[in-house]
Amino acid sequence: MLAAFATISFAEPSSSTSGTSGCSDLASRHGVNITYTEVAKCFDSIPFNKEAARATLESVTTLFNDYYISRDAAMAPFLAKPLQTDPVDIVAKFKRIGRTRYTSDRKFHTDVYEAIESLHDGHAMYFRTSQNAAVMS
Numbered sequence: 001m002l003a004a005f006a007t008i009s010f011a012e013p014s015s016s017t018s019g020t021s022g023c024s025d026l027a028s029r030h031g032v033n034i035t036y037t038e039v040a041k042c043f044d045s046i047p048f049n050k051e052a053a054r055a056t057l058e059s060v061t062t063l064f065n066d067y068y069i070s071r072d073a074a075m076a077p078f079l080a081k082p083l084q085t086d087p088v089d090i091v092a093k094f095k096r097i098g099r100t101r102y103t104s105d106r107k108f109h110t111d112v113y114e115a116i117e118s119l120h121d122g123h124a125m126y127f128r129t130s131q132n133a134a135v136m137s
Helices: 024-028 036-044 050-067 071-075 090-099 105-117
Strands: 125-129 132-136
Touching: 024 036, 036 105, 050 090, 050 105, 071 090, 090 105, 105 125
Parallel strands: none
Antiparallel strands: 125 132
16 A cells, blocks of 8 residues: 655745845845855844744644654664664654754754654655745655
């Protein structure tokens, strides 16, 4: 039996940044000669949006708690090859993220991404494009 489903959840972008943000200089360069460090500084300058983070975390927690068909397998410590990986309690990871105090959206989304990536499941992905996040499984 083959079971497939797709769910998409979008996080709201943070409030707009002022002209003095780490991003304003990058915008004026139109994508020319921009370094990773400068982009990281830009993303780090975007303040943490607690309400958007709460909505995102609520959405991914519901998705993985109620609909992720591989959740039990991800938590099992002794699976047969080729599925041998460390057990992952994805919902517990989301609860930890929910208790963490963040100062930037970048760090929050990085933690959500890394939690989902720890499943080592090609069907469970977290995409953060610009200031929109999408979850697909």
